[in-house]
Amino acid sequence: MKKPPFRICIGMMILCTTAINYCFRTFFPVTLIAMINKNKTTVLSNGTQITELPPNYGPRYKWPAFVEGQLLGAYFYGYTMGSLPGGPIAEFFGPYWTIIVSSAICAVVTCASVLCVMETWAPLFISRLLVGLVGGCQYPALQCLIAAWAPPNEKGSFVACLMGNVLGSVITQAAVGSLVAKLGWYWGFFFTGFMTALFLVGWVILVADNPTKSWLCSTKEADFILEQQQGAVKAGKSKPPLLKMAKSIPFIILVLCQFGNLWGLYLLLTVIPKFMADVLKFNIKNVGFLSSTPSISRFVFGFIFGGIADFFLKRAIVKKVVIRKGFILFSHILPGITLFLYLAVGENVTVAVALLIIVMGFNGASVVTSIVNAQDLAPNFAGTQFGIMNFFGSMPGFIIPTMVAEITKNKSELPEWAIIFGISGTIYIVSGALFILFGSVQIQPWNEKADAASSPTT
Numbered sequence: 001m002k003k004p005p006f007r008i009c010i011g012m013m014i015l016c017t018t019a020i021n022y023c024f025r026t027f028f029p030v031t032l033i034a035m036i037n038k039n040k041t042t043v044l045s046n047g048t049q050i051t052e053l054p055p056n057y058g059p060r061y062k063w064p065a066f067v068e069g070q071l072l073g074a075y076f077y078g079y080t081m082g083s084l085p086g087g088p089i090a091e092f093f094g095p096y097w098t099i100i101v102s103s104a105i106c107a108v109v110t111c112a113s114v115l116c117v118m119e120t121w122a123p124l125f126i127s128r129l130l131v132g133l134v135g136g137c138q139y140p141a142l143q144c145l146i147a148a149w150a151p152p153n154e155k156g157s158f159v160a161c162l163m164g165n166v167l168g169s170v171i172t173q174a175a176v177g178s179l180v181a182k183l184g185w186y187w188g189f190f191f192t193g194f195m196t197a198l199f200l201v202g203w204v205i206l207v208a209d210n211p212t213k214s215w216l217c218s219t220k221e222a223d224f225i226l227e228q229q230q231g232a233v234k235a236g237k238s239k240p241p242l243l244k245m246a247k248s249i250p251f252i253i254l255v256l257c258q259f260g261n262l263w264g265l266y267l268l269l270t271v272i273p274k275f276m277a278d279v280l281k282f283n284i285k286n287v288g289f290l291s292s293t294p295s296i297s298r299f300v301f302g303f304i305f306g307g308i309a310d311f312f313l314k315r316a317i318v319k320k321v322v323i324r325k326g327f328i329l330f331s332h333i334l335p336g337i338t339l340f341l342y343l344a345v346g347e348n349v350t351v352a353v354a355l356l357i358i359v360m361g362f363n364g365a366s367v368v369t370s371i372v373n374a375q376d377l378a379p380n381f382a383g384t385q386f387g388i389m390n391f392f393g394s395m396p397g398f399i400i401p402t403m404v405a406e407i408t409k410n411k412s413e414l415p416e417w418a419i420i421f422g423i424s425g426t427i428y429i430v431s432g433a434l435f436i437l438f439g440s441v442q443i444q445p446w447n448e449k450a451d452a453a454s455s456p457t458t
Contacts, residue, residue, distance in 0.1 A: 005221050007149050007150070009206050009216070010149045010207065013207050014142050014146065014164065015161040015164030017138060017142060018138075018162050019168030020196055020199045021138050023171070023191075023195055023196075024075070024106050024135055026172045026176075027188045027189070028188070030176050030180065031176060031185050032068065032071060033274075034057035034060075034184075035058070035059075035061060035185050036068060037061055057180055057181070058184040059117070061118075062119070063121055068401075068405065072398075073270075073397060073399075074128035075129070075131060075397065076132060076266070076270075076395075076397025078128070078132025078134075078135070079135055080395055080397070081136065082135065083137075083388070084387050086138070086141065086383070086386075086390075087240065087381070087382075087383035087386060087388070088240060090137065090140050090143075094209040095145040096209050102134045102138055106135055106196065107193045107197070109130050109131050109134075110127075110131055111190055111192070113131075113189050114186050136394070139387075139390055141383060143374060143382040143383050143386040146375065147380070148210035149210065150225075151224070151225055152229065157307060159306060159375070160368075163298065163303065163367060164299075166295040175191060176188045211225050211226070240381050241381070241446040242384075244446035245384075245385070248377075248444060253434055253438045253440075254373050254377065254389065256435075257332070257373075257439065258371070258389040258390070258393040259396070259431060260427050260430070261331065261369075262390075263396040263400070263424060263427045264363055267396070268294060268356065268360060271400055271401060272294075274408075278413075279413060293356075294353070294360040297357045297360050298361060300361070300364070301361045301362070301365070302365075304364070305330065306368055324369055324372075325439060328365075330362045330363075330364075331363055331365035331432065332369070332370075332428050332431060332432025332435070333429055333433070334362045335358075335360075335363045335428050336424075336425040336427075336428030336429035336432070337429070338355055339359060340422060341355055342355065342417065342418050342421035370389075373439065374389065376442070377441075377442075377443065378443065381446075381447065404420055
């Protein structure tokens with residue numbers, strides 16, 4: 001029986017890294033619901049007021065909708081700022097140590113955040129901001145790892161492993177919803193520390209910056225990877241060509257395309273638990289489970305789309321440009337159209353959840369469109385590219401909660417949410433159409449490193 005290639009383990013560790021990264025993001029929206037004091041007062045016909053107390057999940061705080069939006073957006077304020085230096089940091093220090101240090105900091109700060117929770121919300125905001133700032137380095141680091149380890153015709157499957165973020169969302173939201181309901185909201189914070197400790201054990205043992213540095217990857221496999229890369233990925237440290245990137249139309253379009261992709265994703269991660277609770281009337285435990293359900297479809301279809309793309313490319317059935325632009329139909333256009341259906345949907349729980357599942361399932365195709373395109377344009381600077389993409393693409397993480405808070409400040413019912421879904425559908429469609437018209441899959445001239453060594457590795 002033929003031994004499977006070791007790079008499969010690298011793919012699985014990429015999946016686990018993104019799962020942990022999203023663990024830090026997605027535990028908080030569910031946990032926050034249990035932290036805010038929202039007593040419901042009913043006035044009877046005789047004038048008597050009856051106040052319905054919320055379940056006791058721990059101390060609750062009278063934070064208004066504005067504060068709720070800012071706390072939800074805090075991680076993404078930090079993540080946006082951390083994305084820009086994340087690429088150069090990973091390219092200089094290597095993805096191995098970048099992931100170890102950033103994960104450890106995120107875990108310690110998150111667990112310590114329970115000491116920051118008080119009526120004054122600023123300390124909790126700062127702690128979430130710091131976690132986002134450090135977490136912003138991780139996706140650029142993983143792009144560097146993919147550039148070093150993935151043969152060109154396997155990048156669809158490798159990038160699909162970035163869908164571990166969905167796995168992290170599913171496990172975290174479901175587990176945290178249950179833990180909070182049983183043990184209190186403190187355990188939403190502690191859960192992340194436990195999961196990070198398990199992850200770091202595997203990362204330290206299995207991962208290396210590139211095949212030639214790995215003590216587990218065979219020389220034969222390392223030579224195969226380097227041969228397949230055909231010198232597109234080279235050794236040596238070099239300053240990223242930021243000015244040339246800023247003038248590159250294909251890269252600018254890629255940034256816009258990623259903005260649309262992440263707008264839809266962050267809509268699901270940051271405010272869908274609120275939609276579930278306010279409009280569909282789910283309790284805290286069901287919010288955690290059902291808001292993670294659409295993510296499952298994105299995870300499954302991400303690997304399906306990645307496998308299909310690699311199959312077509314390996315057998316030269318279609319050109320790469322057809323894959324990248326053709327699958328935009330699934331990753332952007334169809335999700336946008338599906339979100340518009342919310343304009344005509346009543347408060348039907350089954351239909352509402354089904355539409356979310358369809359949107360995220362289609363969006364799984366982003367692994368072979370916007371997420372992988374940085375590897376096409378300039379694999380030597382994939383980390384820097386992805387950092388810039390995420391700098392702009394992560395802005396929806398704090399724009400959306402603020403927008404939702406403003407739209408729903410008087411009431412949070414289906415008409416208000418139809419506006420939110422309509423805006424999101426438009427952004428999906430427009431960003432996808434721009435990529436179809438102006439995107440590229442050609443290696444750009446600025447991929448070359450000025451002082452790169454001759455050895456074709458990273």
